[in-house]
Amino acid sequence: MEYAQRLGSSTEPAEAEPSIGLIECVSVAKGYEVADAVVKASPVQLLWARTVSPGHFIVLFAGGVAETTSALDRGAAIGGDAVADRMLIPNVHADLIASIRGPRKVALDEALGIVEASHVATTVLAADVAAKAASVELVEVRLAMHLGGKGFFLVAGETSDVEAAVAAGADVARDRRALVRDVVIPRVSAELAEHLF
Numbered sequence: 567m568e569y570a571q572r573l574g575s576s577t578e579p580a581e582a583e584p585s586i587g588l589i590e591c592v593s594v595a596k597g598y599e600v601a602d603a604v605v606k607a608s609p610v611q612l613l614w615a616r617t618v619s620p621g622h623f624i625v626l627f628a629g630g631v632a633e634t635t636s637a638l639d640r641g642a643a644i645g646g647d648a649v650a651d652r653m654l655i656p657n658v659h660a661d662l663i664a665s666i667r668g669p670r671k672v673a674l675d676e677a678l679g680i681v682e683a684s685h686v687a688t689t690v691l692a693a694d695v696a697a698k699a700a701s702v703e704l705v706e707v708r709l710a711m712h713l714g715g716k717g718f719f720l721v722a723g724e725t726s727d728v729e730a731a732v733a734a735g736a737d738v739a740r741d742r743r744a745l746v747r748d749v750v751i752p753r754v755s756a757e758l759a760e761h762l763f
Contacts, residue, residue, distance in 0.1 A: 597623020689717025696735030
């Protein structure tokens, strides 16, 4: 799958501001119903409505804070016990959507941080918190595809900043009982950096 197809090639990062919501369903059929309910409930833009491993359905949408909140509440109510996870970010980090679309070319002069989570919604929320917690660059937020339904994100920057960002993101995932692993690699090798882009 091409990176742009992850989020829809027509979606520009600026179109996903200021607020995003996400609902992950364990039922594909219910996921379609949730996607329909979300856009009917409020004037939000549907960014992503698709199946992901392991047979789940992700609905990602954006709009104003009140509209996104209303759409999330309606979608979660329709989803009921099929909702595996959900999240709302009222003021999304400027680089989050671009990072979901694929790896961003950033300077990898020092450290690389990785947080891996067991749910897509938690991955997105943790990535946003991490990017806001310290002076780091979001490199990529990879969601579900070819990951057995998990997600992870990469941040780059000075070692102390990367450590702070990873700690903040890992805390979010841990609080949501979805942390798989968090790692900070100081002085990341040039060979590894080449493979990230």
